[in-house]
Amino acid sequence: MADTHQDWLIEMEAESRSKQTKFINSISEKLRRPMVTEPPRHPFRGSPDFWNDYELNEEERIERFTTNFKSVGGHVQRLSTMEEVQRFIADKASELSAKYVIRQNQPELDELGLEGALPGAQVSVWNSDPEQHWKARAAEADIGVVIADYAAAYTGSITVLSSKDKGRSVSLLPTVLMAIIPVERLKTRLGEIMVHFDEGGRDSLPAGIHFISGPSRSADIENDLTIGVHGPGVVYALIVG
Secondary structure, three states, X not given: OOOOHHHHHHHHHHHHHHHHHHHHHHHHXXXXXXXXXXXXXXXXXXXXXXXXXXOOOHHHHHHHHHHHHHHOOOEEEEEOOHHHHHHHHHHHHHHOOOOEEEEOOOHHHHHHOHHHHOOOOEEEEOOOOOOOOHHHHHHHOOEEEEEOOEEEOOOOEEEEEEEOOEOXXXXXXXXXXXXXXXXXXXXXXXXXXXXXXXXXXXXXXXXXXXXXXXXXXXXXXOOOEEEOOOOOOEEEEEXXX
């Protein structure tokens, strides 16, 4: 009987490892070969050189992203300025009869001026009022507005990081998502995005890293496809610049 909780944990781990070894040895005997005890060598790490060198120009990135994003049911709109973004969101909000819009608490979205551009809808800013239950407010929203941190053309993916001012609920819970992508943040490959997290190290990782590749899609074992179960059923990628 273990004297302390720590001793008990050590005993449980030893017992678990013993059972694991016995199980693997049983399989090895049936296969008539010894149990592998050394990890296999991996002489190559990361992407091959030809893939690291693969690069699309700006128009090619926009075209590839648009094709991939639309292929899974997303919508893509090319816009020149943030003023055009504002008008597009206002027109869609009017078309959808949106009553409630929630957006990230970001300087770029402050400048967008949605609060005065949507006369028929209430616009809330994530985490701007400590008394609000923001997850519940996001779930009630007709439209969520976020600004992408990155996007990858080759996979048609939008990357949205979360923090206290950039709640993940803004992109996950509203019925419709408007994701604004500054064109300079649209990269060719996903690896160009992931390297930023490696360089920053563990201590600088964001609270969440979310890859959005079109509207939420879910299918059961009989391939009965349902849209919008685990996230917005309608997603607009607004490429601006």
